[in-house]
Amino acid sequence: MNKKLIAHKFPDTGKDFEVRNPANGKLLAKLPDMGGTKFITQTIDNADSAFAEWKAKTAWERAEILHKWSDLILAHKQEIAKIMHSESGKLMSESIAEVEYAASFIPWSAEEAKRSYGEIIPMRNAARGIVAKEPIGVVAAITPWNFPAAMITRKTAPALAVGCTVICKPPQATPLTAIAIHNLGLQAGLPEAVFQLVLGDSGAIGEALCASKKIRKLSFTGSTEIGKKLMEQCASTMKKVTMELGGNAPFIVFDDANLEKAASGAVSSRFRNSGQTCICANRFLVQENIYDEFAKLVVRKCKNLELAPLINEKAVQKVDALVKNSKADLLCGGKSNGNFYEPTVLKNVTAKMEIYNEEIFGPVLTLVKFKTEAEAVKLANGTPYGLAGYIYTGDLQKGWRVAEQIEFGMVGINETAISAAHSPFGGYKESGIGREGAHYGIEEYLETKFISIAK
């Protein structure tokens, strides 16, 4: 690992946490746990004091620094990917792709922030009404381990671009990627108090960030359970929140679909990052007359798949219990080796099973049978989640009709690559609030101010 990239000067808090490689358990680092310490208060005060000056810069000045940040990230792509691979287990190929994806949010946000336009309203009783957009203030960004780089830039780049100061709290499992990304931000010219990192106990730090009156916005990616807790904690200070939470994505395959393409899409969506992706297809709803053929195709595509380990032993135990308790027919996989879990396909899964209703977050593809379009829509919507959904059909009218009826924030028709810096990412129902990416993601960090001018 490139030592310079992960060098840091965090305060000595007297307590450490360990970072280990999930593939082999090797100790990678010991880092100070700032949870429950005076350093968190100090960090918030720093961000608050730096806000006025950062806000006063033009979007062009901020963009210049942000472009340098993304250039530096891309120049260190291989090294950051190696760090990510070591601490999260993510395959090198996927780690490199993630670093590129992470970098893409920065120039996009830097340029879009220049277009944070307001409005002029012709008034009835005054000369003019002006609607102006202003940065919301200090932002807390709590990020997950499954995308250790991209979720940092997806949150912090738009916030920094519009003039907010940011405190980022990466997870304890993958802080080294965060340190590298942060170090390059500082090297690019982001002032230290404008972009800060805090490490350690998520509960204690989350609570302190949510309780602070000085923080005006929380952006969180993680489980629905934790998202609800954080929202409760944010209520006392009426913070604006963006929540990117759990999913239970349906993947609907109609009998008129190109089955070869549908099976490839199914395997790439389900097994991306070993199934540890919020938008991974989680339930494969397949029309009954092509069910067996589709099952054979996906099983064939699972052979020789190279998978990353799951993040820890607890994750392996959870996935294994879901598979074993389902009592569905095991077509392949179903075994673990350390933190690795085989690509697994289950047939004859039903809506009554726990594995159908839970976000699996592991490499298990569950096949469910349906007869009619109406039944497929009903099954797809029968979940409290609403993040992503996928439809495979040869009839685009049907694809469009079903896309409009399913209650999900993102829908792929005959495709699974649905996330990008320039498109809105977020969910309906218990999958979250707000959007990241596109101009919607910029809006999340802005306040709307109305100014009325007398005649």
Ligand code: SIN
């Ligand atoms: C996620 O689902 O956790 C993020 C995936 C993405 O941005 O594509």
